[in-house]
Amino acid sequence: MSTFDAAPTALIVHAHPEPHSFSTAQMATAAQALRDAGYRVDVLDLYSDAWAPTLGREEFGPVEGHFKPQAEQQRAVKDGTLDAVVKAHLDRLLAADLLVLSFPLWWFSLPAILKGWVDRVFVMGAVFGGEYGLFGDAALAGKRAMLLFTTGGSGESFQPGGALGAMDDFLFHIHRGMLEFVGYQVLSPVVTHAPARMTDQERAAALDTVQESIALAAAEARTAVH
Ligand SMILES: Cc1cc2nc3c(=O)[nH]c(=O)nc-3n(C[C@H](O)[C@H](O)[C@H](O)COP(=O)(O)O)c2cc1C
Numbered sequence: 001m002s003t004f005d006a007a008p009t010a011l012i013v014h015a016h017p018e019p020h021s022f023s024t025a026q027m028a029t030a031a032q033a034l035r036d037a038g039y040r041v042d043v044l045d046l047y048s049d050a051w052a053p054t055l056g057r058e059e060f061g062p063v064e065g066h067f068k069p070q071a072e073q074q075r076a077v078k079d080g081t082l083d084a085v086v087k088a089h090l091d092r093l094l095a096a097d098l099l100v101l102s103f104p105l106w107w108f109s110l111p112a113i114l115k116g117w118v119d120r121v122f123v124m125g126a127v128f129g130g131e132y133g134l135f136g137d138a139a140l141a142g143k144r145a146m147l148l149f150t151t152g153g154s155g156e157s158f159q160p161g162g163a164l165g166a167m168d169d170f171l172f173h174i175h176r177g178m179l180e181f182v183g184y185q186v187l188s189p190v191v192t193h194a195p196a197r198m199t200d201q202e203r204a205a206a207l208d209t210v211q212e213s214i215a216l217a218a219a220e221a222r223t224a225v226h
Contacts, residue, residue, distance in 0.1 A: 008222065010039045011096035012148075015103040015114035017047045022195035022203060023150045027102040029207045030148055030190070030214045034098075037218035042092055046113045052085075053116020059083045074125035082123065089121045098221050099145040099184065101174075105152070108170045118178055127182045138183030144221040145184035147174065147191075148214075155193040167191070187217050 012031055016023040031041045046053075057063050060072040061081065076082045082090065093099065103114050110118070124130065128138040135141075153164045160166040167189075175186045190213040192206050 008039050008097040009042060009095055010034045010098040010100060010218075011042045011044065011092055012100040012102055013044045013046065013114065013117060015046045015101075015111045015117075019048070021104070022192065022198075022206075023102065023104045025203075025207060026148065026150065026192060026195075026210050029210050030100060030102065033211045033214035034100075034218055037215055039098070039218060042096065044089065044092065044117075046117060051113055051117060053113045053119070055116065055119040059086065059120070070124040070129070073123045074130050077123060077125035077130065082126075083120075086120050086123065089117070090123055090126055093121055093127070094139070097143055098218075099140075099143070099179075100148050101145070102148040104150045108164075110174065122178065122182055132183075135180055135183065138181065141183035143184055144187055145179040146187040146217055146221075147171065147189040148210075149189065150192045150195050152194060152196065158193070187220055190214060190217065 010031075012027060012034075014024070014027045016027075018024065027043070031043055034041050044051075055069055057067045060076060060083075063072060073082075101110070101114060103111050106112075109115070122128070125132075127140055128134055132139045151158070156162055157164040158167045171189065179186050190210060192210060195203060195206060198206060
């Protein structure tokens with residue numbers, strides 16, 4: 001049974017250190033487009049919340065001997081001893097029908113603060129593993145996820161054969177290795193290329209395009225296979 005039947009919830013996890021960046025404006029535009037499409041929108045702004053991205057031993061209280069992060073995650077889920085901040089983020093993740101990861105592309109990937117959010121919040125035993133399997137058997141199966149990001153490189157440079165290579169190739173580790181791995185059905189990414197080289201007029205037009213793309217994605221998420 002899809003959770004999209006009632007008013008759906010979108011969780012946007014945003015990672016940009018500058019509140020006046022194009023990425024942050026893009027995130028705000030996407031949030032409004034989702035609200036306009038009938039979503040309840042929850043925004044996690046990792047930099048402004050000073051999110052600590054490192055998964056380490058200290059998160060689990062006293063760990064004797066050899067530290068195995070995923071074993072500790074599973075034990076903490078079972079014992080109800082997950083770190084309070086991680087638990088709060090996990091609850092917001094589990095409550096969301098649609099997850100949007102919002103970021104500037106850094107080294108063909110997520111900024112470290114966002115990668116660390118995945119490390120700590122995609123908890124083994126709670127979103128996959130333990131009583132859950134992987135992919136279609138993972139805890140987030142039936143939900144949707146998508147990437148919303150900006151690049152330094154131009155659109156042409158990311159075409160197959162372009163200087164930076166085909167985007168689908170290097171997004172694989174996020175789409176397959178993180179999102180589908182925990183059960184999500186992945187929607188097409190919304191990307192703005194090279195906002196730093198845009199005029200104010202071009203930036204306004206690019207935000208209009210983001211608004212339209214997110215409206216389409218919101219509709220696709222509601223009608224995607226249940
Ligand atoms: C650490 C770092 C790594 C970056 N790596 C890439 C990259 O791999 N590919 C790319 O196209 N742009 C890269 N960029 C450029 C950013 O993606 C670009 O400046 C940003 O998306 C523009 O959006 P903003 O103005 O909202 O920051 C990188 C920037 C930084 C700071």
